[in-house]
Amino acid sequence: MLEIKNLQVNYGGISAVKGITLSVPEKSIVTLIGANGAGKSTTLRTIAGLVKPRSGEITFLGENIIGMDTINIVAKGITLVPEGRRVFANLTVLENLKIGAYLQKDNIDDDILRVYDLFPRLKERSWQLAGTLSGGEQQMLAVGRALMAKPKLIMMDEPSLGLAPLIVNDIFDIIKEINKSGTTILLIEQNANKALKVADYGYVLETGNIKMEGKGLDLLQDERVKDAYLGTTKK
Template sequence: MLELRDLHVYYGAIEALKGVSLTVGEGEVVALLGANGAGKSTTLKTASGMIQPRDGQVLLRGERVDGIKSHELVQFGIGHVPEGRRVFARMTVLENLRMGAYRLKRPDPADLDRVFTLFPRLADRRKQVSGTLSGGEQQMLAIGRALMGKPELLLLDEPSMGLAPLIVQQIFEILREINEQGTTLLLVEQNASQALQLANRGYVLETGAVVMSDEASALLSDPRVRAAYLGETIE
């Protein structure tokens, strides 16, 4: 479904991505791991059109989409849940969700029902101002808002950041359900164990380059990954 080919992305004179290539097949969950500053968020932003590469290609279903602006890429079936949630704090939960369906002439009530089924807490707080929600509720809202655009590919940037372990578990259970319902996921996540238990495959980034890629189960058992991201000691 998604292919990134030899992406080179710069912030001024600093090269943030140094030839990143990866693929995400239809129906897959693919995890993107790496330390802070490795280029994970930049990769997602490039895939969703928020950043344009200096070199390389972004292909969606075999067609090049690099050069297309992010708000236009939504029409191609890409949804992006950014790091830090970025909900519209002064708007209600329902208003935020309706904003997620802006590309549609009229929001589909079935999509709203789907979001409220996945996230019953949002249904209870539909009239609440979003800035007053808890961190976990705001993360649910950010995911729900993206789902309102009917994405076939959902990009998620650190969905567990700053959340309590119980809420993290709930979020990942819902992500699994979203995938089982037919949405492909590309996931950037600091919680490597949770990400690899959910994913089919994974990539590891270091300083803007892919240094490892394998089946998720193989990465989860790799001693280098366990030492770098799960806090284990290599003996």
């Protein structure tokens, strides 16, 4: 579905991504793990059309998407749930969801109901200003807003960041549910333990390079990954 070859991205003369190659098969969950500054968010932002690469290829469903603007990339079927949620604080939950459907020409009522089925708390708070929601509820809204575009591929940047452990479990259950419905997921997550447990395949990024890759559960058992990202107490 998504293929990246030899992608290089610079930020102000600094090489943030250094020629990475990766693949995201259709209906899979693929995760990128690594420390802050590894190039994970830069990779997603480049796919989304927010950052221009220095060189390399990005193809989606066989079509080159480098050079497309973000609106066209969303229209092709790729959405991004950004780090930090970034909901529209002064708009209601329902208004935020409707913004996510701005490219949809069909009646969006059924899509809203599907989001509410996935996130019952959003239905309860449909009238509430997004800025008054809890962190977990805002994350749910950010994911729901991205789903309103009916993506074939949804990219999530640190969806569990800053959330309480119980809410983190809820978020990962929702990630699995979205994937079961047929949506492909590319996931960035510092909680490597959680990410690798749900991922079909994973890549380990270090300072802009892919250092390791493999099936999620295989990486979860790799001693090098355990030492660097999981800690000796994680199980």
